Amino acid sequence: xxxxxxxxxxxxxxxxxxxxxxxxxxxxxxxxxxxxxxxxxxxxxxxxxxxxxxxxxxxxxxxxxxxxxxxxxxxxxxxxxxxxxxxxxxxxxxxxxxxxxxxxxxxxxxxxxxxxxxxxxxxxxxxxxxxxxxxxxxxxxxxxxxxxxxxxxxxxxxxxxxxxxxxxxxxxxxxxxxxxxxxxxxxxxxxxxxxxxxxxxxxxxxxxxxxxxxxxxxxxxxxxxxxxxxxxxxxxxxxxxxxxxxxxxx
Amino acid sequence: xxxxxxxxxxxxxxxxxxxxxxxxxxxxxxxxxxxxxxxxxxxxxxxxxxxxxxxxxxxxxxxxxxxxxxxxxxxxxxxxxxxxxxxxxxxxxxxxxxxxxxxxxxxxxxxxxxxxxxxxxxxxxxxxxxxxxxxxxxxxxxxxxxxxxxxxxxxxxxxxxxxxxxxxxxxxxxxxxxxxxxxxxxxxxxxxxxxxxxxxxxxxxxxxxxxxxxxxxxxxxxxxxxxxxxxxxxxxxxxxxxxxxxxxxxxxxxxxxxxxxxxxxxxxxxxxxxxxxxxxxxxxxxxxxxxxxxxxxxxxxxxxxxxxxxxxxxxxxxxxxxxxxxxxxxxxxxxxxxxxxxxxxxxxxxxxxxxxxxxxxxxxxxxxxxxxxxxxxxxxxxxxxxxxxxxxxxxxxxxxxxxxxxxxxxxxxxxxxxxxxxxxxxxxxxxxxxxxxxxxxxxxxxxxxxxxxxxxxxxxxxxxxxx
Numbered sequence: 001x002x003x004x005x006x007x008x009x010x011x012x013x014x015x016x017x018x019x020x021x022x023x024x025x026x027x028x029x030x031x032x033x034x035x036x037x038x039x040x041x042x043x044x045x046x047x048x049x050x051x052x053x054x055x056x057x058x059x060x061x062x063x064x065x066x067x068x069x070x071x072x073x074x075x076x077x078x079x080x081x082x083x084x085x086x087x088x089x090x091x092x093x094x095x096x097x098x099x100x101x102x103x104x105x106x107x108x109x110x111x112x113x114x115x116x117x118x119x120x121x122x123x124x125x126x127x128x129x130x131x132x133x134x135x136x137x138x139x140x141x142x143x144x145x146x147x148x149x150x151x152x153x154x155x156x157x158x159x160x161x162x163x164x165x166x167x168x169x170x171x172x173x174x175x176x177x178x179x180x181x182x183x184x185x186x187x188x189x190x191x192x193x194x195x196x197x198x199x200x201x202x203x204x205x206x207x208x209x210x211x212x213x214x215x216x217x218x219x220x221x222x223x224x225x226x227x228x229x230x231x232x233x234x235x236x237x238x239x240x241x242x243x244x245x246x247x248x249x250x
Numbered sequence: 251x252x253x254x255x256x257x258x259x260x261x262x263x264x265x266x267x268x269x270x271x272x273x274x275x276x277x278x279x280x281x282x283x284x285x286x287x288x289x290x291x292x293x294x295x296x297x298x299x300x301x302x303x304x305x306x307x308x309x310x311x312x313x314x315x316x317x318x319x320x321x322x323x324x325x326x327x328x329x330x331x332x333x334x335x336x337x338x339x340x341x342x343x344x345x346x347x348x349x350x351x352x353x354x355x356x357x358x359x360x361x362x363x364x365x366x367x368x369x370x371x372x373x374x375x376x377x378x379x380x381x382x383x384x385x386x387x388x389x390x391x392x393x394x395x396x397x398x399x400x401x402x403x404x405x406x407x408x409x410x411x412x413x414x415x416x417x418x419x420x421x422x423x424x425x426x427x428x429x430x431x432x433x434x435x436x437x438x439x440x441x442x443x444x445x446x447x448x449x450x451x452x453x454x455x456x457x458x459x460x461x462x463x464x465x466x467x468x469x470x471x472x473x474x475x476x477x478x479x480x481x482x483x484x485x486x487x488x489x490x491x492x493x494x495x496x497x498x499x500x501x502x503x504x505x506x507x508x509x510x511x512x513x514x515x516x517x518x519x520x521x522x523x524x525x526x527x528x529x530x531x532x533x534x535x536x537x538x539x540x541x542x543x544x545x546x547x548x549x550x551x552x553x554x555x556x557x558x559x560x561x562x563x564x565x566x567x568x569x570x571x572x573x574x575x576x577x578x579x580x581x582x583x584x585x586x587x588x589x590x591x592x593x594x595x596x597x598x599x600x601x602x603x604x605x606x607x608x609x610x611x612x613x614x615x616x617x618x619x620x621x622x623x624x625x626x627x628x629x630x631x632x633x634x635x636x637x638x639x640x641x642x643x644x645x646x647x648x649x650x651x652x653x654x655x656x657x658x659x660x661x662x663x664x665x666x667x668x669x670x671x672x673x674x675x676x677x678x679x680x681x682x683x684x685x686x687x688x689x690x691x692x693x694x695x696x697x698x699x700x701x702x703x704x705x706x707x708x709x710x711x712x713x714x715x716x717x
Binding site for chain 2: 062065071072073074075076077078079082085086092111113
């Protein structure tokens with residue numbers, strides 16, 4: 001099952017992704033986290049260090065090819081397979097693959113085509129795949145999220161956050177990308193603004209699956225750089241995400 | 251067939267990855283050493299499986315061990331040349347074994363065994379048994395097979411030394427593989443989404459324009475995904491082995507370009523050069539004034555001797571167009587002995603950026619290296635001409651030859667003219683070249699399309715007005 005998290009930048013995609021990963025891996029499932037946002041900090045939120053990204057793998061191959069370093073009889077696709085495996089960060093609870101920087105100049109069609117296949121094959125080995133997508137709509141037009149089962153769109157109270165959420169849902173329809181489910185998660189709700197925000201969220205036309213309250217602990221962790229995955233299970237945010245997970249898996 | 255093997259053996263386990271969390275041990279891979287090797291031998295004891303070094307039951311959970319796989323085969327029709335082909339199947343066949351992960355090939359393998367497999371009693375002898383059966387099934391010409399699985403560090407080290415020698419021998423042969431040696435070329439239409447009339451023809455001597463895939467890569471890709479964008483082209487009848495023209499290649503070109511392009515030369519920029527996608531690593535461009543060819547690559551940001559940078563040139567000849575005098579190409583193709591062979595190869599190259607010249611230094615004929623200018627030596631046609639003259643570039647000889655024949659023709663014409671009636675010939679006005687376009691289509695009517703190729707626009711006067 002593939003779960004993707006999207007939304008406008010800064011609305012809390014990484015918070016939701018990291019807590020989804022925490023919840024699923026604590027259920028004893030094989031989880032692959034994919035960080036597809038070149039500007040994200042999912043690895044920090046998960047408390048792991050990145051050695052190599054898919055972008056690095058692509059560049060390495062490009063350089064080795066241009067310099068003629070690869071013996072002709074060696075299969076480049078097998079080399080990529082190996083290098084992608086090297087890029088997977090393995091922890092007891094979950095594995096993480098970071099997509100990294102977007103491609104530079106030159107043509108990557110052939111390489112990207114194979115990379116997509118390799119990542120698909122790799123993904124089949126896991127019960128759950130959680131993708132933290134890049135902010136905005138690009139993941140839809142590039143069709144990197146077209147096989148996603150459940151799309152979780154995150155928004156905060158801002159008008160722009162809501163608009164992006166609405167556009168994601170509309171663009172997916174336009175592009176004929178049909179997720180099995182698409183839900184809205186509203187982040188940073190306070191008791192005072194709850195009713196107003198929820199009403200606005202309803203206007204996006206996406207079913208709301210959960211609301212995460214403004215969480216002082218999350219803010220604190222962010223400031224201190226403590227991995228969000230270390231949030232305690234009593235934390236309000238963790239409980240909300242746990243509830244979201246049980247609804248998705250229902 | 252696999253009844254005495256405690257785990258399932260089936261193609262359905264291909265692509266199986268074993269997560270660190272579910273892994274019993276790791277073999278070879280980035281943290282250790284290892285290799286696999288297929289050898290054709292005179293004497294092979296069929297069905298013999300040996301494990302040299304600790305077996306899985308003697309290994310410690312979570313550790314990494316050296317790993318060698320020596321596969322010895324015998325058969326009347328087996329030749330040493332087949333070793334590489336057979337060896338490449340090891341990856342796939344090992345992966346049929348449930349609970350055994352195998353990545354890559356040669357000395358770059360990376361294997362893992364799952365906890366589950368070990369718990370069910372799986373040992374390395376079972377791996378050997380399984381692949382010995384699978385190999386014989388896959389290649390009926392194998393009459394006898396024996397397998398040695400090595401996990402002892404010293405044994406693996408000695409094994410690696412021998413394996414390296416074998417790989418080197420094979421690579422030397424692969425480097426020599428040329429268009430004549432194969433029956434199949436490959437076509438790639440991966441770029442058709444933005445270059446609808448482009449098909450890349452990949453041969454042993456001609457890497458795809460993007461530089462990413464060579465003939466061997468295509469062979470692997472076509473096998474992996476037979477209905478995919480990379481497909482086989484039976485080489486078939488050769489029309490011109492110097493220019494590189496083939497009946498079947500022309501047919502595929504016509505088919506895949508909906509009839510737009512029905513002829514290509516694989517090794518020339520003249521006549522019917524190969525179409526260009528948009529993602530080529532470099533462009534070869536004809537410089538008519540000097541009757542030579544320049545090369546510019548994607549990373550070169552300055553202007554070429556034609557007065558335009560790579561990007562502008564790429565714009566004019568990309569998108570699947572066939573533009574005479576221009577050909578997109580990969581840097582690897584410049585290492586091929588067939589590199590633009592119909593045009594004279596490096597003898598016809600009269601300009602290229604220093605960065606690519608340096609990277610190709612071993613592939614440019616020694617007597618030509620100093621004769622080909624880079625942006626550091628000359629950039630204008632005039633300066634290039636001077637450089638070529640000073641360094642005695644073969645193109646200069648060519649220019650002299652053609653000049654001689656032109657003069658001869660002109661002289662003959664002159665004789666004819668003078669013999670006819672005396673006529674007043676007005677002196678030509680001073681003209682200057684104001685533009686150069688590799689391809690220019692002018693608006694026309696009457697069901698015709700007029701295209702000028704390599705058009706030079708001369709004007710007596712250029713008027714630039716502010717609107």
